[in-house]
Amino acid sequence: MNKSIRKAAVIGSGIMGSGIAAHLANVGIPCLLLDMVPKQLTDEETAKGLTLENPAVRNRLAANAIAKLAKTKPAPLFDNSFADRITPGNLEDHLSQLAQVDWIIEVVVENLDVKKGLLQQIEGVWKPGTIVSSNTSGISINAMVATCGDEFKKHFMGTHFFNPPRYMKLLEIIPGQQTDPELVTFMKGFCEKLLGKGVVLAKDTPNFIGNRIGTYGLLVTLKEMTENGYTVEEVDAVTGPAMGRPKSATFRTLDLVGLDTFVHVADNVYHNVTDEHEQRIFTVPLAMKSMVEKGWLGEKSGQGFYLKK
Numbered sequence: 001m002n003k004s005i006r007k008a009a010v011i012g013s014g015i016m017g018s019g020i021a022a023h024l025a026n027v028g029i030p031c032l033l034l035d036m037v038p039k040q041l042t043d044e045e046t047a048k049g050l051t052l053e054n055p056a057v058r059n060r061l062a063a064n065a066i067a068k069l070a071k072t073k074p075a076p077l078f079d080n081s082f083a084d085r086i087t088p089g090n091l092e093d094h095l096s097q098l099a100q101v102d103w104i105i106e107v108v109v110e111n112l113d114v115k116k117g118l119l120q121q122i123e124g125v126w127k128p129g130t131i132v133s134s135n136t137s138g139i140s141i142n143a144m145v146a147t148c149g150d151e152f153k154k155h156f157m158g159t160h161f162f163n164p165p166r167y168m169k170l171l172e173i174i175p176g177q178q179t180d181p182e183l184v185t186f187m188k189g190f191c192e193k194l195l196g197k198g199v200v201l202a203k204d205t206p207n208f209i210g211n212r213i214g215t216y217g218l219l220v221t222l223k224e225m226t227e228n229g230y231t232v233e234e235v236d237a238v239t240g241p242a243m244g245r246p247k248s249a250t251f252r253t254l255d256l257v258g259l260d261t262f263v264h265v266a267d268n269v270y271h272n273v274t275d276e277h278e279q280r281i282f283t284v285p286l287a288m289k290s291m292v293e294k295g296w297l298g299e300k301s302g303q304g305f306y307l308k309k
């Protein structure tokens with residue numbers, strides 16, 4: 001297949017979107033990083049007399065995400081100067097620029113309706129031939145493009161990066177029912193050779209492979225902890241480096257992932273399986289849902305199972 005990816009667009013500048021944009025910059029691919037227009041001014045913007053019409057305000061979410069890259073640990077960029085390869089913006093004002101890239105990656109909140117709406121918006125400006133993918137943790141690839149045209153569906157697949165994108169070698173590629181098999185082969189080769197990933201092709205089943213197993217393990221750990229009275233520190237002490245795993249143990253991983261995202265990901269299996277045993281396993285403990293309601297989302301909000309230092 002005669003294809004190449006010279007320029008990309010990442011939509012959603014949160015934990016994963018900014019990390020994916022950084023990794024693309026690492027390998028020399030310039031990309032747009034687009035997020036939403038903020039709904040409110042910050043105190044600082046108000047003091048400067050700015051309004052919601054000001055471009056600096058409108059592009060603030062993605063611009064802040066790029067600025068944060070240099071301070072994030074472990075470092076998402078090979079070299080902080082590579083941040084210049086990422087152009088921040090907001091989707092509303094820059095939608096038409098999606099026609100100028102070779103790969104569009106959707107990395108917004110884990111919610112089917114939001115993702116569906118966004119993909120319809122993208123299809124409206126989509127240049128035939130452009131690859132479009134989703135970084136969903138486990139929402140159905142087919143469901144996301146159910147209302148899109150056949151040509152768009154041929155160019156759409158899941159490209160599920162793991163957190164943090166620069167360091168985690170695993171990448172799941174999930175073809176939809178109508179994805180062009182030649183494009184899947186192209187993307188597998190591209191992600192392996194250029195992005196340095198170990199690609200596993202996965203079927204479009206709830207949470208694919210990594211998160212079906214991973215979420216299961218985390219929920220079983222939470223259940224055992226509650227029933228046996230283990231502490232967060234005890235569980236992390238035995239499920240982290242002591243067990244040969246990298247730095248992140250159970251609760252440190254949940255704080256890194258984001259508790260809100262974890263709840264969405266576990267709920268996705270709960271709502272998409274009929275087996276009662278599986279539903280029981282994939283039931284998120286109420287205590288965790290109430291942490292999310294309080295805004296304890298993990299590292300991104302400064303408080304999760306741990307306080308961010």
Ligand code: NAD
Pocket residue numbers: 011012013014015016017034035036061091107108109110111114118135136137138160161162163256257258261265300
């Ligand atoms: P996040 O909450 O950190 O960021 C989501 C971003 O999307 C926010 O900046 C938000 O403003 C933006 N957004 C929401 N709706 C938008 C829209 N309509 N248009 C433009 N921007 C919009 O979330 P995250 O952790 O980066 O997760 C993003 C996706 O990646 C989800 O599908 C998630 O399941 C998946 N994922 C997350 C992890 C993880 O460890 N956090 C790992 C793998 C995959």
